[in-house]
Amino acid sequence: MDMDIDGTDGKPYVLIEPRKLPVTKGSRNRVNYTNGESSNSLLNTFSEPKTGIVYDRRMRYHGNIHEDEHHPEDPKRITVIQEKIKNTGCLNKMVLIKAREVSAEEACLVHTEDHWDFVTKTAHMSDNELIKNADEYNSIYLNNETAFCARLSCGGVIELCKAVVDGTVTNGFANVRPPGHHAEINEPMGFCIFNNVAVATQCLRKHYNVEKVFILDWDIHHGNGTQKAFYNDPNVVYCSIHRYENGHFYPGDKALANYTAIGGGEAKGKTINIPWPRAGMTDSDYIFAFNKVVMPIAYEFSPDIVIVSAGFDAAEGDPIGENHVTPSGFGHMTHMLKTLANGKLILALEGGYNLDSISKSALACVKVLLGEPPSKLGPINPNQDCLETIHQVIRTQSKYWNCLAPVYYATEDRLPGQLLVDMAEMLKMYRTRNLYSKYKLIPVPLSDGKLGQRFTNLACCSGDLFRKEVVFFFVHDMADFRHGLFIY
Structure with a gap:
């Protein structure tokens, strides 16, 4: 094997001195912005x-x-x-x-x-x-x-x-x-x-x-x-x-x-x-x-x-x-x-x-x-x-980087009087789980941004997505999961 293969013959090295920018083969070329330059x-x-x-x-x-x-x-x-x-x-x-x-x-x-x-x-x-x-x-x-x-x-x-x-x-x-x-x-x-x-x-x-x-x-x-x-x-x-x-x-x-x-x-x-x-x-x-x-x-x-x-x-x-x-x-x-x-x-x-x-x-x-x-x-x-x-x-x-979701917390991280999960989110999860266990309804995404944010995990439908007729309605009784949106 040829051991002398660093390719430096005739090509000067570049030694960088602190706070100096040498003009070398590797330096960025100046660009002349003239009219007509392609x-x-x-x-x-x-x-x-x-x-x-x-x-x-x-x-x-x-x-x-x-x-x-x-x-x-x-x-x-x-x-x-x-x-x-x-x-x-x-x-x-x-x-x-x-x-x-x-x-x-x-x-x-x-x-x-x-x-x-x-x-x-x-x-x-x-x-x-x-x-x-x-x-x-x-x-x-x-x-x-x-x-x-x-x-x-x-x-x-x-x-x-x-x-x-x-x-x-x-x-x-x-x-x-x-x-x-x-x-x-x-x-x-x-x-x-x-x-x-x-x-x-x-x-x-x-x-x-x-x-x-x-x-x-x-x-x-x-x-x-x-x-x-x-x-x-x-x-x-x-x-x-x-x-x-x-x-x-x-x-x-x-x-x-x-x-x-x-x-x-x-x-x-x-x-x-x-x-x-x-x-x-x-x-x-x-x-x-x-x-x-x-x-x-x-x-x-x-x-x-x-x-x-x-x-x-x-x-x-x-x-x-x-x-x-x-x-x-x-x-x-x-x-x-x-x-x-x-x-x-x-x-x-x-x-x-x-x-x-x-x-x-x-x-x-x-x-x-x-x-x-x-x-x-x-x-x-x-x-x-x-x-x-x-x-x-x-x-x-996830506790330290916003890009990682969802955020997970351990119980020892909780401060006195602090809720790790917002109460509204807890209710959403509870309602979603019960709707599936009782009626086999599953969450579906909403295309509208505001509706999607408000009704995350609350827009639900039955497993049969191919029915000819779909009826939307709101339930206003808290016992029936107030403000939930369902599709039957």
């Missing part, structure tokens, strides 16, 4: 691809020295993705953004100084020290290049986010490793050293006046580190779709990964977990979750930018995730997210351990970022486990 010319100007990509082959230096057997977080992961993007001609249409090392000041917007110091010291440890230290943490490996690669990975995501905010590019893909969403404030975890997405988010908010960020994590594993970083922050929504299995799937935090984890303080409702109860979830399940929960909440939140922790271990063929999301499924999810935040969308690589699956899935997302439509999906038929999960998520989140 509309096609204007359309062509605005339709030029403005998709950025971050890749640095030096990130492959982070490797496993702990044992001889193959490790799933393979350095070739980023190589096969970059090769796939190049071989299909997409790389030539993209703006290359140079990765650079994250600074201590930037990393410590999320992580502790002790964590930064520990990672830095690994560059000078012996192999025995590296193995001993790695064994003290949860599912990581270390070598002398780990610190450099982790700084490069995190800094690369920051640079791509800055390029999107500055307008150098509209959207982009960060092909980086090691991944980041498991890294917690004070320790590495789950193949992750620094939390790339969390650090980039905080940098944007501090240096670029970005107020609201929507983080979607579609990696098969729950992003425990990212969730904890923003759990009490009302201006960052963290939404994760992950395999859960009642807390038995990695990272195994039963409380924080369930739909009952909603955020703290003023940030209640800003953490949204969609926890799949088993493996085997498909495109239908993910698209259903998007349509019912992810996109309605994202529209209501109205973020300034969207960042995706884009792990591809939910893809068909992944040995760890064991789900069945196709490249088309990832393409459709990307397509929907592009409608948010004026198209300001960043996908940052997280997991994904089947080299064929991740390269095809990443390519599908990149093509959509470049403006191609996603390939056709089959019929959307979510399974019963999906329907039940989404129902529980809506029950939990």
Whole structure:
């Protein structure tokens, strides 16, 4: 395999400096609005691809020295993705953004100084020290290049986010490793050293006046580190779709990964977990979750930018995730997210351990970022486990988002003297239930808006809708359900 396939020969990288907008190939062209200029010319100007990509082959230096057997977080992961993007001609249409090392000041917007110091010291440890230290943490490996690669990975995501905010590019893909969403404030975890997405988010908010960020994590594993970083922050929504299995799937935090984890303080409702109860979830399940929960909440939140922790271990063929999301499924999810935040969308690589699956899935997302439509999906038929999960998520989140209906309340949420359900609504439900049990009358919709609002669940008819004669009348006796409208 040709390992030198980043496509940068003769093409300068774009390094974004704070508060500077460089004039590059990816910058928006000025439009001269002169009389007689064709509309096609204007359309062509605005339709030029403005998709950025971050890749640095030096990130492959982070490797496993702990044992001889193959490790799933393979350095070739980023190589096969970059090769796939190049071989299909997409790389030539993209703006290359140079990765650079994250600074201590930037990393410590999320992580502790002790964590930064520990990672830095690994560059000078012996192999025995590296193995001993790695064994003290949860599912990581270390070598002398780990610190450099982790700084490069995190800094690369920051640079791509800055390029999107500055307008150098509209959207982009960060092909980086090691991944980041498991890294917690004070320790590495789950193949992750620094939390790339969390650090980039905080940098944007501090240096670029970005107020609201929507983080979607579609990696098969729950992003425990990212969730904890923003759990009490009302201006960052963290939404994760992950395999859960009642807390038995990695990272195994039963409380924080369930739909009952909603955020703290003023940030209640800003953490949204969609926890799949088993493996085997498909495109239908993910698209259903998007349509019912992810996109309605994202529209209501109205973020300034969207960042995706884009792990591809939910893809068909992944040995760890064991789900069945196709490249088309990832393409459709990307397509929907592009409608948010004026198209300001960043996908940052997280997991994904089947080299064929991740390269095809990443390519599908990149093509959509470049403006191609996603390939056709089959019929959307979510399974019963999906329907039940989404129902529980809506029950939990409906108190915090107007877009989720109906609103569900628990008895412990009731304030003294407060009715959880209006008395008129209770009477409507009572009358509807009794009309069906006694007379087999069922509610029917009314086309008139005012009547429909007033007589919701009160316009009823018999099961036989094909009778030639229908008689309308009002009942004015309370005993006969006053102001009910019935059809016989």
